Each structure stands twice: as structure tokens, then as C-alpha cells.
Amino acid sequence: MEDGPKPGVPDHILARFPAAPRGPWADVPEAQWSDWHWHMQHRVRDLEGLSTVIRVSEDEARAAIASKDVFDIGITPYYAALMDRDDPGCPVRIQATPRMAELTPTPWEMADPLAEERDMPVQGVTHRYPDRVLFYVTQNCAMFCRHCTRKRKVADPSTAANDAQIDEGIAYVARTPQVRDVIVSGGDPLTWSDGRLEHLLERLRAIPHVEILRIGTRTPVTLPQRITTETARMLARFQPLFVNTHFNHPKECTREAFTACARLADAGIPIGNQMVLLKGVNDDPATVLRLNHLLLMMRVKPYYIFQCDLNEGNSHLRTSVDKGLEILEALRGWTSGMAVPYYVIDAPGGGGKVPVLPQYVIAREPGRTIVRNFRGTRHVYTEPEPDKG
Numbered sequence: 001m002e003d004g005p006k007p008g009v010p011d012h013i014l015a016r017f018p019a020a021p022r023g024p025w026a027d028v029p030e031a032q033w034s035d036w037h038w039h040m041q042h043r044v045r046d047l048e049g050l051s052t053v054i055r056v057s058e059d060e061a062r063a064a065i066a067s068k069d070v071f072d073i074g075i076t077p078y079y080a081a082l083m084d085r086d087d088p089g090c091p092v093r094i095q096a097t098p099r100m101a102e103l104t105p106t107p108w109e110m111a112d113p114l115a116e117e118r119d120m121p122v123q124g125v126t127h128r129y130p131d132r133v134l135f136y137v138t139q140n141c142a143m144f145c146r147h148c149t150r151k152r153k154v155a156d157p158s159t160a161a162n163d164a165q166i167d168e169g170i171a172y173v174a175r176t177p178q179v180r181d182v183i184v185s186g187g188d189p190l191t192w193s194d195g196r197l198e199h200l201l202e203r204l205r206a207i208p209h210v211e212i213l214r215i216g217t218r219t220p221v222t223l224p225q226r227i228t229t230e231t232a233r234m235l236a237r238f239q240p241l242f243v244n245t246h247f248n249h250p251k252e253c254t255r256e257a258f259t260a261c262a263r264l265a266d267a268g269i270p271i272g273n274q275m276v277l278l279k280g281v282n283d284d285p286a287t288v289l290r291l292n293h294l295l296l297m298m299r300v301k302p303y304y305i306f307q308c309d310l311n312e313g314n315s316h317l318r319t320s321v322d323k324g325l326e327i328l329e330a331l332r333g334w335t336s337g338m339a340v341p342y343y344v345i346d347a348p349g350g351g352g353k354v355p356v357l358p359q360y361v362i363a364r365e366p367g368r369t370i371v372r373n374f375r376g377t378r379h380v381y382t383e384p385e386p387d388k389g
């Protein structure tokens with residue numbers, strides 16, 4: 001990458017973010033390795049490609065062939081080289097390589113578990129909450145996550161938003177004054193060129209009732225080279241603008257990822273993280289604690305932990321809600337409140353995000369509320385006397 005984080009981050013912090021390994025790409029010149037276009041053009045797309053990076057398991061090999069028509073394989077060399085060569089249980093590998101279990105959906109799994117298509121006043125814009133919309137602008141991503149909740153569209157070029165659809169989406173936002181927050185999503189909007197994204201942001205920013213813009217992108221995790229200084233500067237022209245990304249495991253917190261986040265943060269762009277709780281990846285408190293500490297050092301605020309959605313072929317990746325609660329219990333009080341995100345279930349059928357919390361209120365009695373703290377000790381809060389007037 002052409003320049004690292006600005007001075008001000010001490011070496012002992014930087015030392016926690018090792019440069020990513022390069023696997024079979026060790027001889028690729030730096031100029032290409034740091035070029036996001038090169039990574040997009042050299043993505044691992046099939047069994048043959050996988051075999052050059054990892055010792056493909058029998059299950060992965062069968063799935064790579066059988067899943068062809070269901071959900072594409074697409075892994076940037078950067079992210080592929082983070083995979084463990086020998087261990088199919090590697091947390092990066094679980095997110096990136098297909099497994100046979102994906103191909104046997106259970107009866108309760110759905111193509112569109114969040115009913116996003118139902119709540120679309122115009123194609124590509126999901127308007128579910130009173131004051132904000134989710135704007136689907138592309139089907140492409142740097143890496144196709146096996147757990148993606150939008151598998152029904154992502155990676156499928158027939159779902160790409162064409163110019164007419166984008167125009168219609170913008171027109172919808174413009175004629176809907178209650179929309180004060182637009183989440184530009186997909187797919188990954190940063191698979192677009194800077195110029196194309198800039199044009200979209202210009203048009204959204206020109207709408208007077210739009211207060212904040214958000215960009216959902218996993219490129220800081222799967223293609224950090226995408227966040228150039230120029231890109232960060234371009235995004236900063238559209239403040240107030242937030243970036244939400246999707247780190248799931250400490251292994252993803254490399255020096256390259258650190259640099260990408262530093263560029264955004266140095267440009268004044270706040271970054272949030274939306275983790276998905278996944279079996280074998282981050283379903284234990286110690287892993288999430290470590291991840292959230294690393295995120296804070298990257299100036300990324302843990303925003304959400306999502307319970308894994310009921311999309312087709314996800315059953316092997318889902319955990320129990322008890323597991324999520326156990327993780328939250330292990331965070332609150334034990335570490336910085338800054339490291340404690342909301343844990344939410346995105347309610348199947350389009351109910352929206354519902355927060356799930358461990359129970360800290362033990363009893364509510366007239367005039368008092370009894371709580372327990374993170375250590376389990378009991379405390380009584382006496383309520384104010386009711387107003388006599």
C-alpha cells in the first residue's frame with residue numbers, strides 16, 4: 001500500500017497487526033499486490049483456484065463443483081492467503097470456501113429470510129423502518145461470503161442494479177421526505193470505481209432531507225487495498241457519512257486492514273462493525289472479546305452482532321441464541337463499554353432488528369427496581385416518589 005497509517009499510532013499497537021501472509025502469491029510485485037483491481041481480476045473462482053491456495057478437503061472439493069449454480073466462489077488473493085492451508089476449520093476458510101452442507105437447506109430456511117423484496121417500494125430500495133432505507137446498488141463483492149444473507153442476489157449479475165433502477169431508487173428517496181438516512185449497500189458498493197460511487201453520493205447528498213449517508217462494505221476485511229487515500233478523501237466529501245464493515249475474526253485484523261481503517265478514520269469517517277455470529281468462526285466469548293479489542297485499536301466501533309439469518313444453506317453455520325447471550329454476558333462490565341455491541345436477531349419474515357439482552361433486571365416492584373450487575377451481585381434502585389400534583 002502506498003502509505004501507512006499517519007504517525008501517532010505507537011509501534012507496540014501496530015505490532016498487534018501483522019502483515020498478511022501472501023501464500024502462493026509471494027512473488028507478485030508489490031505494485032500489483034497493493035492494486036485492488038489486480039485482486040479483483042485474480043480472484044479464486046473454482047476448485048482449481050482453491051487447490052493452488054489450500055489443501056482442499058473432500059467436502060470442499062465436492063461442494064465447489066456442486067454449488068456452481070447456487071452461489072459463486074469468489075475470493076481475493078489477499079483474503080485467500082489468510083486461509084489456513086491444512087485446516088478446513090480455519091475461521092477465514094469457513095467464510096470463504098463452499099461446503100456440502102450449504103446445499104441441503106432445512107425446511108425453515110428461506111431464500112429471503114428478512115423479506116427484503118417485499119418491503120421494496122421500488123426495485124432495490126428496502127424501506128422497512130420509518131426514517132431510513134437500504135439501497136441495493138450492486139450484486140458484486142470482493143469476496144462472496146458463504147453466510148451471506150443476500151445469496152439470492154449477490155454474485156448473480158442478473159440482479160445488478162442498472163442505471164434506470166439506480167435512478168428510480170434516487171427518485172424514491174427524493175420524493176420521500178421521511179428518509180433521513182440512506183444505507184448504500186449490495187453486494188459491495190466499493191466494487192464500483194471511485195468515480196461511479198462519487199456520482200451516486202453526489203446525487204444522494206443533493207437531497208435536502210437526507211441527513212446521513214452510510215456505506216456498507218466488507219472491503220476493509222476482504223480487500224483492504226480498495227481503501228486508498230483518494231477513496232477516503234472522496235468519501236469524506238459527503239459528510240456526515242459512516243462506513244459499516246464486517247469483521248468476524250481476529251485473524252482478519254491485519255496490518256493491511258489496519259491501514260485501510262486508518263485511512264477512513266484519518267479522513268474523519270466513523271467506522272462501525274457488524275459481526276455475524278458463526279459456528280466455528282466466532283462462537284466463543286474469548287474470540288469476540290479479542291476481535292472487539294483489535295477493532296477499537298483500528299478505530300472501528302463494534303456496532304452489531306447479528307444472529308445468523310435463516311437463509312438457505314446456513315444451518316451448519318448457525319449457533320444458538322444462548323451462545324450469543326453468553327458472549328454478551330462475557331463482554332458487558334468485563335471490558336470497555338465501547339467494545340460491547342448490540343446483539344440482534346433480524347426477525348425472520350421482515351420484522352426488523354430486535355435487540356436481545358441478558359437479563360439484568362431481576363425484579364420490578366412498586367417504587368423499586370432490583371438489578372444484578374455483571375458479577376451477579378444484587379442491587380436495589382429506589383425510584384423517585386410519584387409526582388403528587
Ligand SMILES: *Cc1c(COP(=O)(O)O)cnc(C)c1O
Nearest residue numbers: 126127128129132133134183353
Ligand atoms: C439493518 C437495516 C437498516 C439499518 O438499521 P440500523 O439499526 O439503523 O442500523 C435499515 N433498513 C434495513 C432494511 C435494514 O435491514
Ligand code: SF4
Nearest residue numbers: 141144145148187218
Ligand atoms: S460482503 Fe456482504 S453482501 Fe457481499 S457476500 Fe459478504 S455478506 Fe454478502
